[in-house]
Amino acid sequence: MAAAREDGVNKAARYAVGRWVGAASCVGVFGAMLAVYLATMRAGMSGGDAMEFARCACSKSVPHPPGYPLWTWMLRSLLRSRLLSWMRPVHQFNVLAAVVSALACALLHQVVAKALPSNTPRGVRYSAAWLSAVGFGLSPTVWLYANQPEVFALNNAFCALLLYLTLWVSECPTSSRLAVAAFASGLALSNHHAAVLYIAPVAVLILTAHAALYKGSVLVRSAVAFAAGFVPFYVWLGFVSGERNIHSWGDLTTPGGLLRHILRLDYGGSFQLAANELASPSEGLLSRLLFYCRETVFREMTPLVAPLAIVGTVLTRSNVTTRILVICFAFYILFFHTFANLPVQSPLTAGVVARFWMQPNMILFVLAGIGFARAVPRKLAPAAIVAVAALGAARWSALDFHNDTVLDDFGRALLERLPRHTMVLLHGDLFFNLASYLHTCEWVRPDVRLISMGLMTWRWFLRGNASKNYPGVSFPGERFHAVAGGFTIEQFLDANLKRMPIVMCGPIPQWQNQDYSGAARFHMFPFGACSRIFYADDLPNNMVEAFQRSVEQFPVLQPMDRRRHRPGSWELEAYETVHQSRLALFDQMGPELGKGDPDLVNLASRLADSILGESFFDVNATDMWHAAILYGVQSVDRRPVEAKMYNTVVRLLQRWPDFTDQSASAIAVDKYNPWRRQPIQYLE
Template sequence: VCRLSGSYAGGILAAGVFSFSRLTWQWSIAAEVFSLNNLFVGLLMALTAHFEEASTAKERSKISKLGAFCCGLSLCNQHTIVLYIVCIVPWVLFRLFQRRELSPGHLLKLGLCFLAGLLPYLYLPASSYLNRARWTWGDQTTFQGFLTHFLREEYGTFSLVNTGHFLTDFSPEVMLFQLMQMKSELSLAALSLALMACLSAALPTERKNLPVIWLFTGMLCVYSLFFAWRANLDITKPLFMGVVERFWMQSNAAVAVLAGLGLARLVPLGSAALDARRVLPCLEWLSALALVACQIWTNYSACDQSSNYVVDNFARNLLSSMPAGAVVLLRGDLPGNALRYLHYCEGMRPDITLVDQEMMTYEWYLPKLAKHLPGIHFPGKRWNPVEGLLPDGTLVFNLHRFLKVNKHKEVFVCIGLHEGDSTWKKSYSLWPWGTCEKLVPSEAVFDPGEWIRLTRNLYNWTEDYGRFQPSSWEAVANEEMWQARMKTAFFIFDLAETASVTAEMKSRLYTFAYTLYKEIINSHAKHPVNWHKNYAIACERMLHLQEVGMDQETLLSETVKHFLLYVERAEDDPQRQDILRAVKHLKKELQVLRRMKKE
């Protein structure tokens, strides 16, 4: 910004507003690709400005070669930057062509510089060939495997999730959310200044740096439109919204630069209109510093992660709860990444084995990583719901077969099992183990009292319920740990409802579930809303048992109270009206019972 406009205040505004926005700040302290992508975006835009301001052909040649190298290097980190590259590269080539500086030799050198930037990709086939990494993605020893990884095909090329189709519908909602997010992240003032830069560039009297402003505006539009087309996640869900909004940092960078240029344009325009040449530069600095200070003030508390160990504690609790030598079948980003980090990087619980359920369905996973999973037997090359030989000769196995050949191991699933394979139900059951579950042979006898004892104090979790933003992984981890407190009670209650057992055993199960529900509910003032419903149903079941020592009035009161607490907070429950009708009936029963007691 400073190079293009000569305004230091504009440069500080652009850098400060973007750097101290919530998203940029948060992801700059996370081990993800986005902070490095922000660096490359800034670098490419700076080189573009430097190229435009270059005064000699030699300088432009040097900058264009450096830019070509940086374009290739940036693609080694994050694919979305290609949307800026496809705008910058033709623009640079056109500007060189305009000045008659684009010869075939120079074009060849630019291509070689670009390829040199892609050299880090050579690490992939080398690493894949050596096969020493205990965790990796894909098999890049073949050209097809390398291309699959390069194009990110297993995730979905230029998509946030692989839906099996390349085309998705353009989403105006995503564009609207992006605009609202820009306003929230960069402030309305910054958006207004960015618009000012675009409008001033359209004035016939303003020709300075016009091509660069239109280039940056075009980059912003291309990226936003393309992303609105390819962002195939449901952004009405907070967690998915959190996934999508990370990619808007790239467009926010362009808006911040335009905002800085807009501020720089205001000074000469204001000076010409108001004849206040001394006052306006002071106002320029004051407004720039004020906007940056406002960003810091607004976002510091949300971005201060100095005491945030939520995901770390989540993973440590899960690993610590596992018995010696256990096999953990992982599923999902949160348990998968968190547990793998502690297990592989920090060496926590080297006695257990982590196996990724989703990865076992890929043809490269077991050939590459099975040797790093000692003590586990894989009865084939890939996990598939239908076991046997595939047409290409690949031997596949289902979960039932996997459990059968590893029956010497205690096997747990975190979190949940792959829905496509239900073969495990032939010989196994899932028993709750905190956030996870244990696969237990069906012939094993369930002792509710003993299982309550084993799972009662699995975790040391002290986070308050609902204290994290719904779009954060901390919120997901916290929700899982809170719901884990109720899983054993829910399992025992469900067993009483569905299992073919004697009336005496059914009564025991209901009593165990009710007692555990009551203990949990009374131990926590604030908790998940579904706990009220579960406890109310347990109280209602106890009413029908006529257990000795159970006060009917108390049970009725608790049922009514917690059903009402539930419907008060769960307004979107489709059974809400049915629950309210049931509560109305229970209130009448309670009144009758109280009258009978008085008489």
């Protein structure tokens, strides 16, 4: 009796110690990942939808479909709490994203620890959990979205929680546990619609595996719990929509409008990622899956994770948990890549698609942790900690944005030098989200009026408080569409151009049913990264001053870092936008240069310096030729400028198919001797 009692006490003590060790390991993951995220976190703006959520939190407005009410509510609650009031709003939101992302890693640690058999040695169990959780947290896309107020940080946390609850319900399938899981599922779905790709297969598999749960009373109780998590935040979003605040998307004040928003019918369906941009017909399901596999194995993970995941799957294939994980993973990637409509051939849109890979990749990391625990010798288990530390060190420089101000500088340059009371027409996330955040949250240039050309096409846009949100702006119809009751760009400009300066940032949207036939009456004069609109017969009298103002409007951006500013990043998009705008301005200077104004020649020469100095972008031969001529015109008695002319001609000649170093050098020296003293006649 005494021996049995002592054995029971020892087991209880070991169990208690094990729980404390597990909790300490989980807290360690949370602390380590939070430290990494805070150390590399942006203090300013990021690209994509992140600034839309920030703006909606500041202005209490509705984001794009399906509205993401839980995340929007959390951002707004943080702002109103004033807990971090000494920070800029976007900095506060970035901190929240970092905390939530670290929580996702901690939850994933618990998933792996719970998925392993009870007889797994403690050191192996928590080494495998660290490998999975921290390895996932240091994935490039996960790390990137931990540093910005995007909805995917909270989506990752909910997906990890749903995985944990799946194991928890399978461990002891009771109606109470199922109701808790259903409530969490409702919350997850009120945050992001993609959570349904976790919820649907898991719910079916659990109910199939545990027939005792398949009862009417249990299902009703679970449905009520699900609704309790899902409905309240969408009801709140409906009230927000009723306030008709600026830049709010949709009309959610009716059941039909709310349902339309939830189902993303404005985009064509819940998993259509864009309303007007369809993938190339050549991008079938197979090509998308191959692209996903390549990017996941060699970029998002390391080449070692995929084999470990396969090992974990094979060695535990008879386990119910493994089957649920594998089926959930397969359902997610097949369903998502079947319906997502953004092309993966474009780096920018491929980056948008990659955000949805984090959730299935989470399952791969869980399976890899299981494979590590089952296949790697016990003595090598601590190597997991070393491996993830080395992974973090290797990726640190590419994901360290704490001093990166590219998007802040770009966004501020859009607004700060505008003429007073300018109307700014914006199209595209880069322009609209950055400018509207600064305008709404930080009160940068409150005198200007920002109008999204995309939002202006919807019928609900002008049904709200247009006079309050856009004072002084005349809308000559119900919406920006050439349909009955609509208006064209020509009619809109005619109604407003004589009242106030108008600047357009981003291209005019080329949607169907639009009439641009009257646009020829207007001239789009380059104005930094945007264009100022004039009547074609009413251009500025002093073109040199106009060109000078345009050059001054360009943002001064940090030097490009190829490690951070990769293809598909919003920072690279900002650099490319500025580069293309400089080329457009340089092209418009051409006819005026023939007049021989020395101030304009010098201004154009400095602009050419900027264009040719951006060596990471391709400059066509025509622009090089014009730059070389400019340097020649400017080079009278100025040998450094003649040397620039010479070097530009050499670069130009390198475009020739039969180019050799010797031939280019000979032609350049013969025709453009850098030390000659006669001016070159400008060639139009």
